[in-house]
Amino acid sequence: MGSIADISLVLLSGLKITLIVLILSIIFSTLIALIAGLSRVSNNWLVSGFTGFYVEIFRGTSLIVQLFWFSYALPGLFNIHLGSDVWVAVLAISLNYGAYMSEIVRGAIQSVPAGQTEASIALNFTGFQRMRYIILPQAIRMMLPEYGNYIIQILKATSLVSLIGLTDLLYYGNIYRSTHLSEAPTVYILILAVYFLLALPLILLTRKMEKVAKKGVVHG
Amino acid sequence: MVAPIVQYKNVRKAFGDVEVLRGINLDITPGEKVALIGPSGSGKTTIIRLLMTLEEPSSGVIEVNGENLWQMKKGNKTFPADEKHLRAIRGDIGMVFQHFNLFPHMTILENCMLAPTIVKKKEKATVRATALEMLDKVGLADKVDLYPSQLSGGQKQRVAMARALMMKPKVMLFDEVTSALDPELVGEVLEVIRDLAKSGEMAMILVTHEMDFALDIADRVLFLNEGVIEEEGHPEEILVNPKSERLQEFLSRFTSSR
Ligand SMILES: Nc1ncnc2c1ncn2[C@@H]1O[C@H](COP(=O)(O)OP(=O)(O)O)[C@@H](O)[C@H]1O
Numbered sequence: 103m104g105s106i107a108d109i110s111l112v113l114l115s116g117l118k119i120t121l122i123v124l125i126l127s128i129i130f131s132t133l134i135a136l137i138a139g140l141s142r143v144s145n146n147w148l149v150s151g152f153t154g155f156y157v158e159i160f161r162g163t164s165l166i167v168q169l170f171w172f173s174y175a176l177p178g179l180f181n182i183h184l185g186s187d188v189w190v191a192v193l194a195i196s197l198n199y200g201a202y203m204s205e206i207v208r209g210a211i212q213s214v215p216a217g218q219t220e221a222s223i224a225l226n227f228t229g230f231q232r233m234r235y236i237i238l239p240q241a242i243r244m245m246l247p248e249y250g251n252y253i254i255q256i257l258k259a260t261s262l263v264s265l266i267g268l269t270d271l272l273y274y275g276n277i278y279r280s281t282h283l284s285e286a287p288t289v290y291i292l293i294l295a296v297y298f299l300l301a302l303p304l305i306l307l308t309r310k311m312e313k314v315a316k317k318g319v320v321h322g
Numbered sequence: 323m324v325a326p327i328v329q330y331k332n333v334r335k336a337f338g339d340v341e342v343l344r345g346i347n348l349d350i351t352p353g354e355k356v357a358l359i360g361p362s363g364s365g366k367t368t369i370i371r372l373l374m375t376l377e378e379p380s381s382g383v384i385e386v387n388g389e390n391l392w393q394m395k396k397g398n399k400t401f402p403a404d405e406k407h408l409r410a411i412r413g414d415i416g417m418v419f420q421h422f423n424l425f426p427h428m429t430i431l432e433n434c435m436l437a438p439t440i441v442k443k444k445e446k447a448t449v450r451a452t453a454l455e456m457l458d459k460v461g462l463a464d465k466v467d468l469y470p471s472q473l474s475g476g477q478k479q480r481v482a483m484a485r486a487l488m489m490k491p492k493v494m495l496f497d498e499v500t501s502a503l504d505p506e507l508v509g510e511v512l513e514v515i516r517d518l519a520k521s522g523e524m525a526m527i528l529v530t531h532e533m534d535f536a537l538d539i540a541d542r543v544l545f546l547n548e549g550v551i552e553e554e555g556h557p558e559e560i561l562v563n564p565k566s567e568r569l570q571e572f573l574s575r576f577t578s579s580r
């Protein structure tokens with residue numbers, strides 16, 4: 103059973119990259135989702151149109167292809183270099199998931215009853231104040247459960263970054279397996295276990311957010 | 323003659339091909355209480371939504387304090403009103419809705435405090451004191467920390483009134499504020515409005531189906547039918563001695579029910 107300890111140690115060296123990519127991707131995809139979601143409900147058709155274009159492009163193509171694009175095609179074609187591989191991965195994942203998540207932002211904003219907007223117009227709030235104090239706080243409660251699900255999906259998506267050469271969990275697992283072929287099952291069972299352990303707090307968080315959401319959206 | 327605080331001048335409103343207001347002319351003097359009655363679909367809600375800037379008139383002019391609500395002047399040219407112009411004028415108008423429209427994510431007290439602190443940028447402690455006073459006046463002193471979902475319909479509507487009053491409007495609009503309530507809760511809401519009407523210098527436009535109530539508090543009653551004001555006058559004149567057959571027919575539906 104010495105090998106389990108050995109394998110774990112090897113995997114551990116990949117954990118750092120996985121965590122960095124995960125955390126940065128969560129932060130940036132959330133920001134992108136908020137900005138894109140708000141832009142899509144904007145009255146300015148240029149803003150909403152351009153954002154719609156972005157969302158459909160990134161939802162309509164696969165994350166793996168986007169990773170390869172940012173990593174190999176952009177530098178080769180246009181001499182655009184996005185910096186280190188970690189940033190390339192974070193950017194691709196964030197733009198991809200930001201596009202999906204912007205749709206839940208948009209949907210939630212649009213499902214806040216019109217009466218809320220009307221009451222806040224009657225109280226003479228500015229457009230920005232209406233969004234900031236009345237609409238968004240209610241919309242965010244509605245989006246929380248779905249948001250949690252996307253965060254878990256982002257974790258799973260981080261396992262793709264080894265394809266552009268990042269030395270994450272899966273990368274080290276594959277390296278170890280290639281030199282210890284007979285231990286392949288143990289390697290992948292351990293990889294599964296580590297991913298599940300990472301997902302566990304996110305799953306619990308999602309549960310909690312579902313509860314908050316249920317409490318928050320009773321109509322006044 | 324006191325200058326009117328609100329004037330409608332030949333105001334029309336169409337939704338698509340359907341013209342729902344067909345030339346409304348109406349002056350409201352400061353402090354006047356006007357009851358607006360008429361069959362469902364006659365355009366009552368639309369009339370007050372135009373003044374609250376929730377809808378834009380198709381043609382005609384609405385003035386508040388002599389200022390054109392929906393158009394603004396720059397030099398000697400007129401432009402459609404922008405958000406800034408609308409906000410400058412609608413500060414004088416308040417509205418209470420049929421379905422309350424309280425903010426569900428805030429307590430009763432927070433509902434009342436938000437607009438004065440954010441919109442008028444008043445000091446929080448002062449606003450809080452005023453809000454507590456206002457909520458006490460509408461009989462909800464013991465509910466201030468509850469959320470809207472924890473209140474009855476009548477209580478919600480009283481909160482909605484306190485919230486609107488916090489902004490000290492000169493004209494308050496009431497859109498059938500009791501018609502979403504269980505019958506036994508109507509009285510408590512009318513009581514609050516009655517107190518307001520008797521004590522205040524605030525003008526009111528009340529869309530209502532409570533004829534006894536209108537008779538009691540209104541200075542003037544308007545009968546709206548198919549987008550035009552068909553009869554108007556002193557409450558006794560309109561509600562007790564209606565002239566037109568249509569108004570008689572309309573009123574008979576209410577008297578027969580009690
Ligand atoms: N936003 C809207 N779009 C289309 N039609 C509307 C809209 N608002 C009101 N209407 C129509 O205008 C007419 C008058 O409505 P409303 O002012 O609500 O009447 P009332 O309050 O007297 O019942 C109705 O026929 C209604 O269907």
Ligand SMILES: [Mg+2]
Pocket residue numbers: 366367368498
């Ligand atoms: Mg109505």
